[in-house]
Structure formats: structure tokens, C-alpha cells
Amino acid sequence: NLGMYRVQLGGNDYKPDREVGLHYQIHRGIGVHQAKANQAGVPLRVSIFVGGPPAHTLAAVMPLPEGLPELVFAGVLGNRAFRYFRDEEGFCVSADADFVITGTVHPHEVKPEGPFGDHLGYYSLVHPFPVMRVHRVYHRQGAIWPFTVVGRPPQEDTGFGALIHEITGSAIPNEIPGLHAVHAVDAAGVHPLLFAIGSERYTPFQRNERPQELLTIANHIFGKNQLSLAKYLCICAREDDPALDIHAVDAFLQHMLARVDFTRDLHFQTNTTIDTLDYSGMGLNAGSKVAIAAVGPPRRALWPEVPGGLRFPQPFERTRLVMPGVLAVEAPPFGSHDQAEREIALLDRELAGQDLSGLPLLVLCDDAAFSAESVHNFVWVTFTRSNPSHDVHGIGSFIEHKHWGCRGPLVIDARRKPHHAPPLERDPAVERRVDRLGERGASLHGII
Incomplete structure (x- = not known):
């Protein structure tokens, strides 16, 4: 090994x-x-x-x-x-x-x-x-000790990830029948968010109305080597858009959100393993997963802007549109999961009578402006700061025969939680020390 x-x-x-x-x-x-x-x-x-x-x-x-x-x-x-x-x-x-x-x-x-x-x-x-x-x-003689810098993507893993995708991109589908492409989203920290494109071939004699083979592929992905570390898996059918680019994060998410049926297409695995470096779960190596499968023609038009008449209750008034169909909602600091349930209940009551058909995804966050500033910010905040079993909610949610779903928008609570690890932040003093190593006469002059 x-x-x-x-x-x-x-x-x-x-x-x-x-x-x-x-x-x-x-x-x-x-x-x-x-x-x-x-x-x-x-x-x-x-x-x-x-x-x-x-x-x-x-x-x-x-x-x-x-x-x-x-x-x-x-x-x-x-x-x-x-x-x-x-x-x-x-x-x-x-x-x-x-x-x-x-x-x-x-x-x-x-x-x-x-x-x-x-x-x-x-x-x-x-x-x-x-x-x-x-x-x-x-x-060895003249030995060199290599070093790297880690932090929020893009950093050390970005180059490795791109090269691995280039080498193995065509090989992985041969390992999983029906899979055409898979992409671990670097901006989301790699393992927290996985995109996949598969086939729907189980019933070619009739119009396909719901995910079938996609669910088989999703379960295979969750059991395949390091792919099993995926926390959020979004999988769609190639037949619906053969030209869909799995590396275009915003386009892929909009394809999914236009087609997904949240009453049916969410499939959770709870009390399971997640990446050792992911602190969004219940403890070291412990958390949950969700597969989101979408198939068929679009079922909704995603709003490119928020309607003027849409009203959020206090203290959720500060909102920013991230992309068509996705709204970042600034929320008070996270207190506890019990408190979060009460906050979701408030949103449910206040939003239940309003038209939200073009906003299928609401993300609760600490800073709506930062989360909506770029797609990279959005996926990093949303998928590194949430645990599906604890932090995925919904407007009009229900449990039916052990299946959880929602009739309105999906709500992901992506606020920082007390048990989360602190984010890496740039230290100006350390940066100045490193910069001095690159000055004339210093050990890294001409290298950095």
C-alpha cells in the first residue's frame, strides 16, 4: 500500500x-x-x-x-x-x-x-x-523537503483533483454500470458534494416518470471506495440533457432544481460515516448522507429574481439570490437544533401561503451577501456547514411510511454550529514572514 x-x-x-x-x-x-x-x-x-x-x-x-x-x-x-x-x-x-x-x-x-x-x-x-x-x-544528497499550503479551495487538492479526474474520468463509469460521469466539487471541499450523471433504462417501453436506475447507481456510488465519502450526491439522467456539463456547477444545480420532486426524490442515510475532516456531523467520522435524484422534463421555472411581493418574517428579512431558484437567507446565529426547529416552524407558517414555486432551495446562512457573492462561496458554505439528517428541512415537510419529503422549498441550515471546526483564516503576520523568505539573500529567493 x-x-x-x-x-x-x-x-x-x-x-x-x-x-x-x-x-x-x-x-x-x-x-x-x-x-x-x-x-x-x-x-x-x-x-x-x-x-x-x-x-x-x-x-x-x-x-x-x-x-x-x-x-x-x-x-x-x-x-x-x-x-x-x-x-x-x-x-x-x-x-x-x-x-x-x-x-x-x-x-x-x-x-x-x-x-x-x-x-x-x-x-x-x-x-x-x-x-x-x-x-x-x-x-539523499541535496535532499529537498517539499511543502504545500492548505486551506479553502482552490488549494493543494485542486490540482490533484483535476489530474485525477482527467486520468480516471473515463474509467469510473466502467466500474459502475449506468454511470456516465461523476464530479467531486472542489469548491465544496471535494467530498461534501458529488455530482453524477447516469442512465434511466429500466423501463424503455414507457415514459419515465421517476428515478429508478439512478437510485441503483447512487447506492453503488455510496459504496464505492472514496466516493463513499460523499455527503450530498446529486444525480440526474443523461437522457434529459445529453449536453449537460457536470463541471459547470451552477448549470448542473439549476438542471437538478428544475426537475427534482422534493416529495419523492430525497433519499437519506443516517447515522453513517462521513469524511474524517468534515466536522458538520455528530462526531469524528460520523454523520449522514442524502442522494437527490432528478429525472424527466422541467417541472418548474426557476426565478431569475425575487418577486417584490415575497415577504420573509423577522429575523429572516435579509436575503440574496444566489442563482435562479436559489435564495440565501441570513439568519440569527445558530443556537441549538431545537431552536432551529422552532425557526423552521416560523418560516413554515409565514411562507406557507406565499408563492414559492420558482425558489425550490432556501439556504439559511450567517452572511447572505457572502454566500451569494459567487457560486464558489455558495457551495462552500452550504455543503461544508450542514449535516443532511440534522440540517435539511423543508416548507410543508412530512414523513410518510418512513420517507421524509417536503411540498415546498427545501431548506438547508448552513449556519456555523458550535461543534464545527473553526475556518482557516489568513494571518497577515505569517504571510509577511513567508514573504520575507523570498527576499534577496533569503532561503527561498527566486522560488516564491
Whole structure:
């Protein structure tokens, strides 16, 4: 197994130069390997490779099919075999890495790891994670320690994501029957929002009135490798618009919102797993998912502007149109889920008698102007700050035979919650320190 993992080299309770922390995200291969080592009652042997050819880095982040070794893929990508040797202790040492740290992870041995900024645009907090006992450190002559910057997209994951889509875009549909395209939306932090286009072929002898095969595809996606980390999955039928661009976020959302039937087309998975870095759920790795499937001709015209007669009750008067059919509604700071239920009930009472047919999606947020300023702002706020089971509401909502739906607009509560991790914010003092490294005579002059 070759994977990309966060390694904490110092701080917290780690013994300097003797221990490092390993951050395991859910659905990563190292967890499977340590489980096997634990069952055998032996330490897991780990080699950390830093730097080296770009093919090694890309192979480590590729969502490869089970059974295809990343080392083989790295060799194919780099047009030569992955060069390595075994040291006297039997550890694998990359002959091309700039640095190699070898060590062992012992069963159930953990220490606090974090906090670190991460690619969703928030901090990942301190949690107990495996600690590696360091055996040896190797380096090559003229070694370079690479670094990157993390934060709200676009950042480090954006380039990786684009390249992965380019390489695997045509392969993933071969893994899931009926799937034509899938796109993890970078601006939303990748895993929180997934778009998919599938086929509807179950009943070709009659007009298709409701999602059928799309639901089979959605369930397959929720069970497929890292695609299973998706929190919101929006899937539509290729037959309805063969020219639909899955990478055009606003056009795709408008296609969905014009066709979705919220009384029928919302399918939740509750008390399940979500991405380790996503703090919108009930705890580490814990949250919910929703698949939203839309098929058929448009059932509504999305309003390009808010009608002058539409009135929202206090304290929800400040609203901004994000795109046709989507309204950002500024709300008071989030207090609790019980309070949120009362606020939704107020909106339900006050809006029930008004015409909302062209506004199928309302998003409660802390700052309507910021959320509506760009599509990137909108998807980042909406899908990184909400947990479907707790934060998806609706005007005229109902439960019928365990199915939840709503007869009016869908309401997503995307306010910051007390249990959320703090957002990453630029620190001017740190930026000035980094800028000084690029000045003439400094260590990074000519590089940054």
C-alpha cells in the first residue's frame, strides 16, 4: 500500500525525534493493514517517503481499484519501475525519495494529533491517532523537503483533483454500470458534494416518470471506495440533457432544481460515516448522507429574481439570490437544533401561503451577501456547514411510511454550529514572514 497521509513530526506529547503521529482518514488502506497487524499481534511496519518523483505523489492519492498496487501505477506513470531496497531491519526504502522515515505502529497505541488546517477550509482538531515509533531516518544528497499550503479551495487538492479526474474520468463509469460521469466539487471541499450523471433504462417501453436506475447507481456510488465519502450526491439522467456539463456547477444545480420532486426524490442515510475532516456531523467520522435524484422534463421555472411581493418574517428579512431558484437567507446565529426547529416552524407558517414555486432551495446562512457573492462561496458554505439528517428541512415537510419529503422549498441550515471546526483564516503576520523568505539573500529567493 502506498498512500498520502498526514504526519505530525513534533509537538503535543510526542517524544522528540523518537515518535511521530500518523493521521488516518477513514476509508484509507493503512487502517486495513493495521487491522491485520493487530489481529496477528505484531507492530505495523511503516516507511514514510518524503519528496521524490511526482509520479510517486500522484500514485499515493489515486483512487485505484482494489488489487491494483499503487507502486505498479507509479511505475507506469513514471515510465520506470518504482525503485526501492530493504534496509537491515527489513523496511522498504524508496531509492528516489528525498527523505525516508521508518518505524513501527503498535496495536492500540495512540497519542493526541493535531490541530492542522485542511483542504475543506477548516481546522481538523485534536484527536487520538496512531503514534509511530521512529527507527531510522534516511536522506539523499541535496535532499529537498517539499511543502504545500492548505486551506479553502482552490488549494493543494485542486490540482490533484483535476489530474485525477482527467486520468480516471473515463474509467469510473466502467466500474459502475449506468454511470456516465461523476464530479467531486472542489469548491465544496471535494467530498461534501458529488455530482453524477447516469442512465434511466429500466423501463424503455414507457415514459419515465421517476428515478429508478439512478437510485441503483447512487447506492453503488455510496459504496464505492472514496466516493463513499460523499455527503450530498446529486444525480440526474443523461437522457434529459445529453449536453449537460457536470463541471459547470451552477448549470448542473439549476438542471437538478428544475426537475427534482422534493416529495419523492430525497433519499437519506443516517447515522453513517462521513469524511474524517468534515466536522458538520455528530462526531469524528460520523454523520449522514442524502442522494437527490432528478429525472424527466422541467417541472418548474426557476426565478431569475425575487418577486417584490415575497415577504420573509423577522429575523429572516435579509436575503440574496444566489442563482435562479436559489435564495440565501441570513439568519440569527445558530443556537441549538431545537431552536432551529422552532425557526423552521416560523418560516413554515409565514411562507406557507406565499408563492414559492420558482425558489425550490432556501439556504439559511450567517452572511447572505457572502454566500451569494459567487457560486464558489455558495457551495462552500452550504455543503461544508450542514449535516443532511440534522440540517435539511423543508416548507410543508412530512414523513410518510418512513420517507421524509417536503411540498415546498427545501431548506438547508448552513449556519456555523458550535461543534464545527473553526475556518482557516489568513494571518497577515505569517504571510509577511513567508514573504520575507523570498527576499534577496533569503532561503527561498527566486522560488516564491
